[in-house]
Amino acid sequence: MNPETHERSIADYKPIVGENVIDQLQRLAKKLNGARVLHVNSTAKGGGVAEILNWMIPMLHDLEINAEWHVIKGDQPFFNVTKNFHNALQGKECLLPAEDERIYLEHNEKNAAELDLDADHVFIHDPQPASLIEHRTRGTWIWRCHIDISQPCQSVWDFLKQYVNKYNASIFSMPEFAQSLPIPQYLVPPSIDPLSEKNRELAEEEIAKELEKLEITHEKPILLQVSRFDRFKDPIGVIKAYKLVKKHKDCILVLAGGEATDDPEGPAVLQEVRNHAAEDPDIRILSLPPLSDTRINALQRTADIIIQKSVKEGFGLTVTEGLWKGKPVIGGEVGGIKMQIQNGINGYLVNSVEGTAYRIRQLLHNPQMAAKMGTYAREYVRHNFLLTRHIRDHLAIMIATQHPQETYIQV
Amino acid sequence: MNNGGVSPFLFWDCVQLIEITDRTAADLSELLGGVREVPTNSIFLHMHQSFLKYHFFPPEYTNDFSEWVSLQLGDDALAEKISEIDPFDYVNIEDLRQRLIKILEEHMHDGIAHGRVRPGEEFHFNQSVTIEMLTDLRATNLREFRECLEKIPLTSLYYHIFEARLRLEKKTDDFSYWIEDSVGMPELAEKMNRMDPYMYSLEDLREELIKLVGSYESRDA
Numbered sequence: 090m091n092p093e094t095h096e097r098s099i100a101d102y103k104p105i106v107g108e109n110v111i112d113q114l115q116r117l118a119k120k121l122n123g124a125r126v127l128h129v130n131s132t133a134k135g136g137g138v139a140e141i142l143n144w145m146i147p148m149l150h151d152l153e154i155n156a157e158w159h160v161i162k163g164d165q166p167f168f169n170v171t172k173n174f175h176n177a178l179q180g181k182e183c184l185l186p187a188e189d190e191r192i193y194l195e196h197n198e199k200n201a202a203e204l205d206l207d208a209d210h211v212f213i214h215d216p217q218p219a220s221l222i223e224h225r226t227r228g229t230w231i232w233r234c235h236i237d238i239s240q241p242c243q244s245v246w247d248f249l250k251q252y253v254n255k256y257n258a259s260i261f262s263m264p265e266f267a268q269s270l271p272i273p274q275y276l277v278p279p280s281i282d283p284l285s286e287k288n289r290e291l292a293e294e295e296i297a298k299e300l301e302k303l304e305i306t307h308e309k310p311i312l313l314q315v316s317r318f319d320r321f322k323d324p325i326g327v328i329k330a331y332k333l334v335k336k337h338k339d340c341i342l343v344l345a346g347g348e349a350t351d352d353p354e355g356p357a358v359l360q361e362v363r364n365h366a367a368e369d370p371d372i373r374i375l376s377l378p379p380l381s382d383t384r385i386n387a388l389q390r391t392a393d394i395i396i397q398k399s400v401k402e403g404f405g406l407t408v409t410e411g412l413w414k415g416k417p418v419i420g421g422e423v424g425g426i427k428m429q430i431q432n433g434i435n436g437y438l439v440n441s442v443e444g445t446a447y448r449i450r451q452l453l454h455n456p457q458m459a460a461k462m463g464t465y466a467r468e469y470v471r472h473n474f475l476l477t478r479h480i481r482d483h484l485a486i487m488i489a490t491q492h493p494q495e496t497y498i499q500v
Numbered sequence: 501m502n503n504g505g506v507s508p509f510l511f512w513d514c515v516q517l518i519e520i521t522d523r524t525a526a527d528l529s530e531l532l533g534g535v536r537e538v539p540t541n542s543i544f545l546h547m548h549q550s551f552l553k554y555h556f557f558p559p560e561y562t563n564d565f566s567e568w569v570s571l572q573l574g575d576d577a578l579a580e581k582i583s584e585i586d587p588f589d590y591v592n593i594e595d596l597r598q599r600l601i602k603i604l605e606e607h608m609h610d611g612i613a614h615g616r617v618r619p620g621e622e623f624h625f626n627q628s629v630t631i632e633m634l635t636d637l638r639a640t641n642l643r644e645f646r647e648c649l650e651k652i653p654l655t656s657l658y659y660h661i662f663e664a665r666l667r668l669e670k671k672t673d674d675f676s677y678w679i680e681d682s683v684g685m686p687e688l689a690e691k692m693n694r695m696d697p698y699m700y701s702l703e704d705l706r707e708e709l710i711k712l713v714g715s716y717e718s719r720d721a
Contacts, residue, residue, distance in 0.1 A: 110653070113515070113655070116635070261520060264624040267624070275520070276519070434557075489631065495629070496627070497629075497630050500632070
């Protein structure tokens with residue numbers, strides 16, 4: 090489906106996760122007996138869902154699952170409606186005009202007519218294609234919700250819920266996102282691909298080359314936050330914390346984020362960040378273009394401490410990426426960051442600028458402790474947040490939906 | 501002793517799916533309400549899921565109830581009381597649930613319990629769906645058994661030690677049962693049965709089992 094073909098095989102992950110993990114995946118897949126599996130989402134490129142499907146489909150093929158990925162089509166009015174749905178489900182106040190409902194349903198009807206929805210297991214990702222369930226012919230249907238719907242705007246959620254209720258099961262990333270639904274709600278946290286460009290091992294020369302391009306030298310300890318310039322990520326709080334640290338310990342702060350062209354607030358936040366950084370040459374603000382994965386990887390591998398001082402967060406995959414690079418991560422005590430950081434073990438959870446500064450100082454003054462925490466950080470991701478665990482959960486859910494109401498399933 | 505007619509030990513593996521519910525608790529009264537009403541597999545899950553997570557050190561508490569009560573409610577006395585429950589003292593999960601209820605009720609009756617957590621810090625009641633699969637590993641004597649222990653996934657160990665014992669309401673774990681019943685080594689079975697798996701990580705438990713079985717291997721010739 091996606092032009093950026095994922096060329097890795099499941100065996101390539103054996104040295105990373107161990108033979109047992111791969112054996113278990115093969116055992117589970119075998120029980121599905123070459124099932125036809127269909128994934129449907131709304132975008133082929135860009136965004137976390139496309140990223141996941143880009144590696145998941147070839148992996149499923151490798152496990153002899155007959156998997157396909159379809160992307161629904163839509164015009165601008167449809168995507169405007171679904172963008173509003175997306176915002177409303179994440180808590181933004183909303184109205185649901187009848188016209189929006191019509192546009193949404195009509196587009197899904199058209200897509201249903203064009204798509205081959207005949208499969209043993211159908212995974213529908215996010216709200217955009219949710220009403221395709223009306224066109225089910227057979228198979229078990231699973232609604233995979235990637236967004237935070239813990240406090241949805243009621244009218245949009247009520248509208249969508251009437252479709253979600255018709256699925257066999259749903260999947261959420263966090264326990265906090267659970268809703269009152271008559272169908273099972275499985276917990277499947279996101280994951281990262283350790284062999285992707287953003288996460289693969291880099292040679293020293295590659296790292297040096299990337300840093301050179303950015304004109305960053307590692308003469309002083311580097312503090313790094315990678316995230317788009319968004320108030321929820323609190324980049325200004327990070328600068329304030331850095332300034333508190335700087336009084337005690339010389340260091341460099343790198344704030345690296347995407348250009349965020351689709352976020353109308355992005356340029357304003359970026360400007361505010363620049364104003365706060367003022368003329369400090371040790372604060373580096375990097376507005377990175379798309380396809381900067383190698384650069385981000387190099388930055389994360391060079392940083393001494395990785396920060397994600399979010400005040401609101403979905404899961405926080407940049408935390409996962411940082412932990413995987415063997416770095417202690419200081420993260421805001423919100424959302425999925427709480428699932429990933431074990432306070433004082435692989436990083437610190439913080440609630441304030443002062444707390445962030447204090448933890449940075451602790452780690453900078455105790456490099457041996459920081460290195461140990463980094464080792465734990467990597468192991469924690471290896472066991473919990475790599476794509477092999479994600480595939481395992483999906484395979485298990487397919488089996489579970491064939492045995493509704495059963496809590497112990499022998500296969 | 502192994503007389504050549506030993507029925508093989510078949511190693512099973514399991515995958516545990518977490519099913520989230522919209523039931524939460526923000527104080528002890530709500531926690532008690534949940535403990536009374538959730539399905540038994542939810543109680544089992546919250547008493548054991550910590551073992552399937554990776555830990556760098558033995559966690560302070562191995563059950564979710566103690567962890568939440570200590571960390572979020574700041575009630576260490578109650579956390580300690582719950583942590584002292586040995587699930588293997590109970591024949592089934594329902595009895596274990598009753599013990600939990602009694603501890604919570606007594607604590608609340610003593611007037612020690614108070615306070616509600618902030619939004620976002622609630623206890624989330626989950627339940628589990630366990631998928632059990634037969635592996636191709638099997639053992640007909642102690643040496644093969646030890647070799648299998650070295651190879652099995654940790655989830656297999658979890659299945660045979662915790663899942664099989666409590667859920668199937670056996671008085672012993674699968675390993676001890678086979679060693680006594682099929683291999684005919686009651687002393688080893690007894691030692692294995694007396695191990696305290698709640699005090700180990702699964703990785704450490706594997707090591708301990710391998711050592712113990714290894715020390716008896718020569719007697720199984």
